Amino acid sequence: MAKQHSLTLFLPLLLFFLHCISFAQAQAQAPAPSGPTNITKVLEKAGQFTTLIKILKATQQDDRLNSQLNNSNQGLTVFAPTDNAFANLKSGTLNTLNSQQQLQLIQFHILPALYTLSQFQTASNPLSTQAGNSGDGQYPLNVTTSGNQVNITTGVVNATVANTIYSDSQLAVYQVDQVLLPLALFGSPAAPAPAPSKPEKSVRAADSPSGSSDPSVDSSGVMSLKNKPVAVITIIYAVMAAICLLI
Structure with missing residues (x-):
């Protein structure tokens, strides 16, 4: 009778133990859930x-x-x-x-x-x-x-x-x-285009405001004394001679 009672107590424990083993095996065999993409x-x-x-x-x-x-x-x-x-x-x-x-x-x-x-x-x-x-x-x-x-x-x-x-x-x-x-x-900024160079203005005799081709005439139409030293001397002598005649 005691043996039968012991067997009655042992069987639930055995079934519980076997259930734990099966659960653990199922957990081990299940693939691990994949985490979020990182x-x-x-x-x-x-x-x-x-x-x-x-x-x-x-x-x-x-x-x-x-x-x-x-x-x-x-x-x-x-x-x-x-x-x-x-x-x-x-x-x-x-x-x-x-x-x-x-x-x-x-x-x-x-x-x-x-x-x-x-x-x-x-x-x-x-x-x-x-x-x-x-x-x-x-x-x-x-x-x-x-x-x-x-x-x-x-x-x-x-x-x-x-x-x-x-x-x-x-x-x-x-x-x-x-x-x-x-x-x-x-990105490298584009270099600014160089300003066009201004051509040198060539002065010609025909461009003179007086229309004279004489290079001694300046832009105001007055004869340049710098380029006519002989003419200056002649004028000075003429003025002095006129003064002498008046005296």
């Missing part, structure tokens, strides 16, 4: 994008991108320059930009639409970026393709898409070999 983690996993990540964080553009990706259905395309691309910039280039300009530089690398590599072949130039209107000539970004190669020009630099870092239904990140410098921040 542009910083994408770049960190790819490596060689330390400078880009720093600028994204400094301008808080990383938070804006993650918010757009996880709170809307709008696709995004990001051109990601490598650390070597930033190192190839002229020394002090980034330091000359204020915080707003650094934000515009990063936004110039972001297209507010998802582009696959094949879609670049039919894209209408200039492409619109988050930096500003491309139609006013300040932030033009033009893409051309040659076979599988995608080339980018900004009016300041020419770059090439070197690799696809990440791609899903909402985000595409492409590695580029140059920092994309927009005209609005790095």
